[in-house]
Amino acid sequence: MKGIKLGEMNTMKVVKEVDFGMYLDGGDEGEILLPTRYVPEGCKPGDTLDVFVYLDQDERPVATTLTPKAMVGEFAYLEVAWTNQFGAFLDWGLMKDLFCPFREQKMKMVRGNSYIVHIHLDKESYRIMASAKVERYLSEETPDYRHGQEVDLLVWQKTDLGFKVIIDNKYGGLVYKDQIFKYIHTGDRMKGYIGTVRPDGKIDVTLQPTGKKLSREFSDALLDYLKENNGYCNLGDKSNAEDVYDRFQVSKKTFKKAIGDLYKRHIITLEEGGMGIVLVEK
Template identity: 65%
Template sequence: MNVKLGKYNQLKVVKEVDFGVYLDGDDDGEILLPARYVPDGCKPDDVLNVFIYLDNEERLIATTLQPLVQVGEFACLEVAWVNEFGAFLNWGLMKDLFVPFREQKMKMQQGRKYVIHAHIDEDSYRIVGSAKVERYLSKEHPDYHQGQEVNILIWQKTDLGFKAIVENKFSGLLYQNEIFQPVETGMQLRAYVKQVREDGKIDLALQQDGVKKVEDFSEVLLKYIKDNDGFTPLNDKSAAEEIYSAFGVSKKTFKKAVGDLYKKRLIVLEEGGIRLA
């Protein structure tokens, strides 16, 4: 098959019809792009970037809509409806994404969201989803270095913290005692690699470790004080929740930044807060 099912394809327009245009799918034949998705001024020989999936009659069809997940990717999607065969998730297209019961870890419920992996079913050749995420995570050893910034999808709450999918490929973990912001399943966040363990699992943090993080936040804190008439009532005795609410950092990071600014004689520590020097 030349056309990549469940992914974007660059295909040439071969002819126009009343109900849309046909695209050149090479060995897969001509593929319809329905009229509602045809760009203005589109004509034969134009090359369009389209997503290819299957219509209700299992025929290849094109769309210019942007799906919430492509084949080979993970996403958190909401269940639109359920029947005797499985669940159907809203992935941004006219036809919902099917998750058969055998691919569900627990029976999916309408209106709830679940993290799934999209793939092509070998038996039916349909695009389906699976909530059995572990099966589709890479077994390769990640080649990340400490402090490297990565994209993560929050996948599952555990006793230790939150499991996360790193760069749509690897398994990672955020430790509960190192999380200083609201986190829940389905969130897409930026994180930092703390270490890659021998088993290939990745320990993650939502804030940078070390000097760079403190230096970056020192600048933020100094600007905040300047912008607030040279004073903030927050200090090292303030509650961690108050500090996080104001700055989105841990109390530990806040105290280090205060110490950094104090050593540089940029601030004065007072009983009721911090004042610009």
């Protein structure tokens, strides 16, 4: 579709108003309808709008000012709205549901269940479709990430090693289970940090900043906590790791490093038995 990006946001000019909406200038594709329900209040010919373009029930290009849950080229966690003899139809936030044919399903999709899918243009029909065969759409290029770099994650699936994730909507990665200190689920979106990019292109990811940066950041956070809690914390370097995580969302190792840092700087003292921290009055 030359001039129009199907399945993406487009900036388009309003050409004329009709009883059932506005027509937008689609360039080589001609005029594209923006139905009345999506026309912004006060909109008039000559205005420019940012719209999402997809195909209506009759496979004709149509515009909407709604933003779908994902666009062409993106991965998303979508719920099955209904199924028929041809495949499943996923709720992606628009009037027309997103089709996932049987050939693009790893297992038969069930109404009410949600799945990680990739959204693409089918080369044969030029329809927007979803595919649960996620691996095929992940980049095989070796990424130019640096250790500790912050990235966006979509949690993909649980494995014996931990959780597979999709990094920056492009690469596959893995968060090892011994690096996970909170409950995460398929479909969660969160920030992550690059651990290692292996020679084969596989990427290890953590859910917390790595190394010295995390230690410095948490030292400051722990100091703020003490100041806000009358100079006392009833957790120390002998406390249970789960109690530490429940309170501060960091590992026991990171917690102990922060205690050591503050102690060396003579900012805190430790209770006997290592079960508490006291802020030194200055």
